[in-house]
Amino acid sequence: MRVLSALNLSSWLLAGVVAKTNPGQDCCTALSKTLSDSQVYCPQTTSYVDRIKSYFSVSAALPPWCIVLPSTTQEVSAVVQTLTTHQCPFGIKSGGHGIFPGANSVRNGVTVDLGNMNTTTYNAESKTASIQPGSRWRPVYETLAEYGVAVTGGRDSDVGVGGFILGGGNSFWSASHGWACDNVVNFEVVLADGSIINANAEEHTDLWTALKGGSGNLGIVTRFDMKTIEYVNPQNHIYGGSVSYPPESTKEAVAALVDFVDNQARDTANHAFTIWAYVPKLGKFITSFIANVLDNASTSAFDGIMRVPGMTGSSLRSATVANFTDEIQTPKGYRNVWETSAYKNDARVIQYAVDKFNDMVPRIEAAVSSEKLVMIVGSFQPLTQPMISQAAANGGNMLGLEERVKGGNGVLFNAAVGLSGGESEEAAALLLVREWLGSIDEFARGEGLGWDWRYLNYANGDQDPIASYGLESVERMRAVAMKYDPQGVFQRLRRSGFKIPT
Numbered sequence: 001m002r003v004l005s006a007l008n009l010s011s012w013l014l015a016g017v018v019a020k021t022n023p024g025q026d027c028c029t030a031l032s033k034t035l036s037d038s039q040v041y042c043p044q045t046t047s048y049v050d051r052i053k054s055y056f057s058v059s060a061a062l063p064p065w066c067i068v069l070p071s072t073t074q075e076v077s078a079v080v081q082t083l084t085t086h087q088c089p090f091g092i093k094s095g096g097h098g099i100f101p102g103a104n105s106v107r108n109g110v111t112v113d114l115g116n117m118n119t120t121t122y123n124a125e126s127k128t129a130s131i132q133p134g135s136r137w138r139p140v141y142e143t144l145a146e147y148g149v150a151v152t153g154g155r156d157s158d159v160g161v162g163g164f165i166l167g168g169g170n171s172f173w174s175a176s177h178g179w180a181c182d183n184v185v186n187f188e189v190v191l192a193d194g195s196i197i198n199a200n201a202e203e204h205t206d207l208w209t210a211l212k213g214g215s216g217n218l219g220i221v222t223r224f225d226m227k228t229i230e231y232v233n234p235q236n237h238i239y240g241g242s243v244s245y246p247p248e249s250t251k252e253a254v255a256a257l258v259d260f261v262d263n264q265a266r267d268t269a270n271h272a273f274t275i276w277a278y279v280p281k282l283g284k285f286i287t288s289f290i291a292n293v294l295d296n297a298s299t300s301a302f303d304g305i306m307r308v309p310g311m312t313g314s315s316l317r318s319a320t321v322a323n324f325t326d327e328i329q330t331p332k333g334y335r336n337v338w339e340t341s342a343y344k345n346d347a348r349v350i351q352y353a354v355d356k357f358n359d360m361v362p363r364i365e366a367a368v369s370s371e372k373l374v375m376i377v378g379s380f381q382p383l384t385q386p387m388i389s390q391a392a393a394n395g396g397n398m399l400g401l402e403e404r405v406k407g408g409n410g411v412l413f414n415a416a417v418g419l420s421g422g423e424s425e426e427a428a429a430l431l432l433v434r435e436w437l438g439s440i441d442e443f444a445r446g447e448g449l450g451w452d453w454r455y456l457n458y459a460n461g462d463q464d465p466i467a468s469y470g471l472e473s474v475e476r477m478r479a480v481a482m483k484y485d486p487q488g489v490f491q492r493l494r495r496s497g498f499k500i501p502t
Helices: 006-014 023-034 046-053 073-085 137-145 161-166 205-210 247-266 321-328 347-368 385-389 423-447 471-484
Strands: 066-068 090-093 110-113 120-123 128-131 184-190 196-200 220-227 238-245 270-279 283-292 317-319 335-344 373-383 410-419
Touching: 023 066, 023 073, 023 110, 046 066, 073 110, 073 184, 073 196, 073 220, 120 137, 128 137, 137 161, 137 321, 161 220, 184 205, 196 205, 205 471, 238 247, 238 321, 247 270, 247 283, 247 347, 247 373, 247 385, 270 347, 335 347, 335 423, 347 373, 347 410, 347 423, 373 385, 410 423
Parallel strands: 066 110, 090 110
Antiparallel strands: 120 128, 128 220, 184 196, 184 220, 238 283, 238 317, 270 283, 270 373, 335 410, 373 410
């Protein structure tokens, strides 16, 4: 039967979810008629619970009225039409790696879970990869490795494709190829009226550009066609790994990072980022992750990082990309608090951020407790001219970084806390992380080092990253949204993620 099963409906009633005044029953019953019972999961069922557990961050895993899992683009179209007809609030989940409540889920509404759309195919003639939004990056890399190619994908095996690309997407190849979104040659998109179109350099070009950084504001992307990159070494794809140092080496580690960022243009095959971290059982430490995408172990680009005194560990080797993304993968199943910003590449602001990290560690640990605290991390990543300049040659994007980088290279900062425990511990950590980031932003403004830009994929729900793209980008996105979604479905009914500022 193409209706909610008696078992599912009974479970829902027992959970106290269905009531005469609750529109959830109408929405979920309508979706079950549109697709099938087996694709609509209701509370108190094993399938529903398993999908909730699939989120990276416990903080983000809100319990919706029901979860619908389309398996094809046509089914996504039918789902969107049903949600619109019945005026059902909804959220969109691709890989589920967003960290804050409402990033990729909804409490009072329906979660559209794209997890069943997870295939990757390669077209040898066009040298493009077609990737569905529910894919995760490890299997994407493994599939493409059979053909000796890669794409500008995520650096964490478990990150999903959809949100990563639509938010920008930082990869090992960022310096040489730009953001992941800059490498999309075509988006297959389901619009608010259920129509299915392609957006590329030849058709719907305004939508093609607006989706690069536009997140879920303009439709549901059901396929990303991306340029591929041939490996120099098809067996061991890249050279790199992590090198760790004691916190006493902070001054030298800061100087090495600043030098790497300012010289990345000399050899864009190189990528690096540095974190200052605290784990209760390990204490404080510094780790730099480096990668050369041409598998060149003799590059001099990392000499400064390798000269930082007191090295305590190294995992440097030549290996597959999937091997490296496994190393970087962040453990899932915890609550997460992130806040992000960007600054000029200057030792003063990095040193200040590390000093505040040292101040905040005992305060956050006291607020959360050492038993429930998993880690505290402050990370810095390059935002360089080579990386940002790639957008113009590929149709542009919405990120709004071109003017900022004219004054010199930048660094992307992310303050992150992972913890177990409940909402009270998360709330306490959030207050302190906001204080940490606010203090750095204030210092940066005072020194003329602030960029006033937020990376959407790291932003917390209170940060409004799209507004930080600048008025020109925001106005272009508004115009595209009005053209392709005149009823404002993805601004009004979509309740997850970041909206276009009004």
